[in-house]
Amino acid sequence: MSAPKILIVGAGPTGLAAAIELARAGIIPTIIDRKSGPSGLSRAVGILPATMHSLHPSGAAPKIAAAAVRISGMRIHKGAQQLLHLPLPICDDPYHQMFGLPQNQTEAILRETFETLGGHVNFGQSLTSISQNDHTVTALIEDASQTFDYVIAADGIHSRIRRGLSLDYRGFDAPGEWSIADVEVSSLRDHAAARVFLLPAGKAALILPLSETRIRIVSNLSDALGAIPIPLDITKTYRTGTFTVSVRQIERYRAGRVFFAGDAAHCHxxxxxxxxxxGIVDAVDLAGRFASGDLDGYHNSRHSEGKRIMDFSENARATLTSKNKLTRAAAFTAMRVANHLPLLKRKAVENMLTL
Ligand SMILES: Cc1cc2nc3c(=O)[nH]c(=O)nc-3n(C[C@H](O)[C@H](O)[C@H](O)COP(=O)(O)OP(=O)(O)OC[C@H]3O[C@@H](n4cnc5c(N)ncnc54)[C@H](O)[C@@H]3O)c2cc1C
Incomplete structure (x- = not known):
């Protein structure tokens, strides 16, 4: 039997991970992206153990490990005062830690890995519509009609495929705006640590290391740069901006011969x-099913995982931004106590690392 003809729409981390795993199974997919070339923009920073294990067989994970900062732990503060320090790593597994790498560099490694396997990313190719019957999917790409056996919609949060098929993206838009800044700093003690600063009135700020000298700051105050209550020696600002948060999930990850993965299927x-x-783990799961033939299991396997992670992220956001004085006082006390209890600290680290 010949390999199925698969179109992947979107060469973000999800689409690229699916492309790699299909190529490893002997199915070289067509992958398109409407962008004219690779993105220089970094959104995601932290890469978790499950992702590294998923990307290990293709050889992408060792390249990520070589390029990334190994995050040395998490420091949680009330204002400038540290309450809890969770050091990393906690075991010898080289992937059981958190890696910090700008998303565009992660994507570059995934793209190279796909090319090494014989694939090619087609930039500057926009999908405008799809239609399907019981046997094929027809895609309109740059005004040319092309036919495939299956389509993987990895076309992000505003998925044209999802909208074209009139599929609900049920959920809500969270109130408020977050500010973000990527900067170079010259002297920050334990630079490789991730830091959380709990500030008065439900405000918070986070620092994530992007490289040996570069950090990402995120806050629900309007100025991320001004939100950090410890001295920062900023030598260069790469970007500042704002973003809002939506919490949504598609009802079914499969619509006929079309499969949804990554932000096209969920956002939080x-x-x-x-x-x-x-998104990367969705993609690896889905690609494996094209090889094993168990395409029907994809929705059940990934929808429930998506829901679990959305709930986790919403809890984290709610805790971080709670204005309730009692909730916050209880959280501060729990952290102060946990800081002296190695078993509790280990459990907190496992929560931090588990996808
Ligand atoms: C500020 C911020 C910080 C974040 N930090 C983290 C983090 O630390 N860790 C983490 O895990 N996640 C993080 N995320 C989330 C992460 O960035 C996304 O979940 C991830 O990019 C989703 O990948 P994706 O491939 O599914 O979609 P995308 O990265 O959005 O890729 C979709 C691709 O599809 C292409 N496309 C869209 N429509 C079409 C079309 N019609 N035809 C052809 N191509 C099309 C787009 O050009 C794009 O390249 C963060 C997000 C934000 C906003």
Whole structure:
């Protein structure tokens, strides 16, 4: 039997991970992206153990490990005062830690890995519509009609495929706006640590290391740069901006011969750093099913995982931004106590690392 003809729409982390795993199974997919070339923009930073294990067989994970910062732990503060320090790593497994790498660099490694397997990313190719029958899917790409056996919709949060098929993306838009800044700093003690600062009135700020000298700051105050209550020696600002949070999920991950993965299937707060990781693991699961033939199991396997991670991220966002004085006082006390209890600290680290 000849290999199925598969179109992947979107060469973000989800589409690229699916392309790699299909290529490893002997199915070289067509992958298109409407962007004219690779993105220089970094959204996701943190890469989790499950993602590294998923990307190990293709050889992408060792390249990510070589390029990324190994996050040295998490430091949680009330204002400037540290309450809890969760150091990493906690075991010898080289992937059982958190890696920090700008998303565009992760994508570059995934693209190279796909090319090594004989694939090619077609940039500057936009899908405008699809239609399907029981046997094929027809895609309109740059005004040319092409036919495939299956389509993987990895076309992100505003998925044209999802909208074209009139599929609900049920959920809500969370209130408020977050600010973001990527900067170079010259002297920050334990630079490789991720940091959370709990500030008065439900405000918070986070620092994530992007490289040996570069950090990402995120806050629900309007100015991420001004939100950090410890001295930062900023030598260069790469970008500042804002973003809002939507929490949504598609009802079924499969619509006939079309499969949804990554942000096209789910979105939630980036607090907790799960979105890209979840999309990559969706993609690896789906690609494996084209090889094994168990395509029907995809929805059940990934929809429930998506829902679990969305709930986790919403809890993290709610805790971080709670204005309830009692909730916050209880959280501060729990963290102070946990800081002296190695078993509790280990459990907190496992929660932080588990996808
Ligand atoms: C500020 C911020 C910080 C984040 N931090 C983290 C983090 O630390 N960890 C984490 O795991 N996640 C994080 N995320 C989430 C993460 O960035 C996304 O979950 C991830 O990019 C989703 O990948 P994707 O491939 O599914 O979609 P995308 O990365 O959005 O890729 C979709 C691709 O499809 C292409 N496309 C769209 N429509 C078409 C079309 N019609 N034809 C052809 N191509 C098309 C687009 O050009 C794009 O390249 C963060 C997000 C934000 C906003």
């Amino acid at each position: 707060s980036p607090i907790g750093g799960r979105g890209m990781n979840l």
